[in-house]
Amino acid sequence: MAVFLPAHFYVLSLALTQPERLDSLLQWSDQPVVKFAEFGLVFLLAVHIFGGLRLLAMEFLPWSANQKTIAASAVAGAFLISTTFFLQAI
Amino acid sequence: MSSEQEMLDVSIWRGDAQSGKFEQFEVPAQESQTILDVVSWVQQNQDPTLSYRYACRVGMCGSCAMMVNGVPRWTCRTHVNKVLDGNKLEVGPLRNLSVIKDLATDMDVFFDKWVAAEGLHHPTKSREEPIEQITSDSAERMEANAGIECINCSICYAACDTVTGNPDYLGPAALQRAWTVYNDAKDADKQVVLDAVSGVGGCLNCHSQGSCSLHCPNDLNPMNAIAGLKRATAASFFRRGR
Amino acid sequence: MLDIRLYMLQRITAMIMAPLTLGHIAVMIYAIQGGLSSAEILGRTQGSVMWFLFYGTFVVAVSVHAAIGLRVIVAETFKMAGFALSVLTWSLCLIFLFMGARAVMAVTML
Numbered sequence: 001m002a003v004f005l006p007a008h009f010y011v012l013s014l015a016l017t018q019p020e021r022l023d024s025l026l027q028w029s030d031q032p033v034v035k036f037a038e039f040g041l042v043f044l045l046a047v048h049i050f051g052g053l054r055l056l057a058m059e060f061l062p063w064s065a066n067q068k069t070i071a072a073s074a075v076a077g078a079f080l081i082s083t084t085f086f087l088q089a090i
Numbered sequence: 091m092s093s094e095q096e097m098l099d100v101s102i103w104r105g106d107a108q109s110g111k112f113e114q115f116e117v118p119a120q121e122s123q124t125i126l127d128v129v130s131w132v133q134q135n136q137d138p139t140l141s142y143r144y145a146c147r148v149g150m151c152g153s154c155a156m157m158v159n160g161v162p163r164w165t166c167r168t169h170v171n172k173v174l175d176g177n178k179l180e181v182g183p184l185r186n187l188s189v190i191k192d193l194a195t196d197m198d199v200f201f202d203k204w205v206a207a208e209g210l211h212h213p214t215k216s217r218e219e220p221i222e223q224i225t226s227d228s229a230e231r232m233e234a235n236a237g238i239e240c241i242n243c244s245i246c247y248a249a250c251d252t253v254t255g256n257p258d259y260l261g262p263a264a265l266q267r268a269w270t271v272y273n274d275a276k277d278a279d280k281q282v283v284l285d286a287v288s289g290v291g292g293c294l295n296c297h298s299q300g301s302c303s304l305h306c307p308n309d310l311n312p313m314n315a316i317a318g319l320k321r322a323t324a325a326s327f328f329r330r331g332r
Numbered sequence: 333m334l335d336i337r338l339y340m341l342q343r344i345t346a347m348i349m350a351p352l353t354l355g356h357i358a359v360m361i362y363a364i365q366g367g368l369s370s371a372e373i374l375g376r377t378q379g380s381v382m383w384f385l386f387y388g389t390f391v392v393a394v395s396v397h398a399a400i401g402l403r404v405i406v407a408e409t410f411k412m413a414g415f416a417l418s419v420l421t422w423s424l425c426l427i428f429l430f431m432g433a434r435a436v437m438a439v440t441m442l
Contacts, residue, residue, distance in 0.1 A: 255411075288335065290335055
């Protein structure tokens with residue numbers, strides 16, 4: 001994810017200087033393999049976010065045995081969001 | 091009497107802090123056998139130079155803790171048939187501690203960190219005053235209860251990946267003890283405890299992976315204790331200003 | 333930097349970003365309907381104070397969060413420490429901040 005970030009920022013800034021390049025990059029990103037990679041990325045991001053929310057819950061809320069349930073639903077939520085993205089994106 | 095004695099293929103780590111390797115031994119399998127039985131058999135019958143620790147051999151002192159097939163366990167409480175991989179076993183010294191010889195590790199660092207986490211009592215009263223009344227069902231007392239059965243066996247310390255990655259990290263046992271002291275209504279100096287556990291090696295390094303609570307043979311929950319310490323340090327941080 | 337400060341920064345930027353990220357994904361799902369072009373993006377974002385604030389905050393938060401997160405990973409995996417570690421952390425933060433700010437300006441400035 002950390003490697004993706006600078007790339008993402010760079011591409012967007014192309015809008016300022018070289019809009020034609022941005023357009024051709026956007027067309028390139030319509031390819032299925034890129035879509036698949038984006039799906040993977042969003043999945044990882046979702047896992048990261050829900051794992052983080054689980055941490056915040058454990059550290060700042062007085063929950064206990066719920067932890068395991070929450071961890072499980074963390075992955076579930078992650079999958080749900082990434083699938084939605086993928087389906088919409090095709 | 092069967093002539094065909096089944097043998098276990100046991101791999102035991104030999105060496106010291108500088109170097110070492112796994113040595114193979116063939117150990118007769120018994121119907122009911124613990125890992126400690128296996129290690130003792132090797133030392134008594136095959137190689138008297140094997141060094142290992144045990145004391146009570148009934149699962150209450152924690153001295154026999156070792157890595158069994160990569161998992162930290164009390165060897166006197168681990169039945170061979172529960173962990174056998176085919177007919178193979180791998181026994182090694184506890185992870186995250188430096189080795190003195192073979193299966194005996196140097197526990198100094200563990201105890202130094204125990205002390206560094208300020209797990210000691212700061213008295214409020216002298217012996218002349220009446221005894222402080224603590225109810226056994228107060229929230230704080232129940233919170234402290236969850237961690238006081240720790241016998242310093244170091245299994246949580248061996249299980250923790252953050253200890254492996256961060257040599258300054260105080261570790262789950264030391265932090266859990268600090269949390270029990272923090273929850274002691276009789277303790278006078280809770281801020282000292284918080285300061286001790288929020289430094290470079292402190293509770294904030296915990297990633298909440300939970301290996302400590304998973305492997306604790308006494309079913310304690312250091313991960314929870316550390317989460318409590320994080321809550322306390324965060325609250326103190328906000329109270330004292332950014 | 334003191335450890336408790338790094339920890340609190342990490343947790344706080346995380347809490348800021350949780351709703352921002354979900355919002356961003358929702359916006360993206362909407363935006364890529366029927367394909368995407370630079371003209372489309374700019375048509376929506378140029379001159380918008382709201383998007384500037386939204387993504388501006390996001391960039392600041394993620395620069396801090398990612399720099400601290402990478403700091404921990406590098407320290408634990410590669411055992412880097414001390415001055416070298418701090419230099420790496422700050423460099424990462426500034427790189428993300430600079431590139432992100434450029435991207436935000438690229439799409440929101442007129």
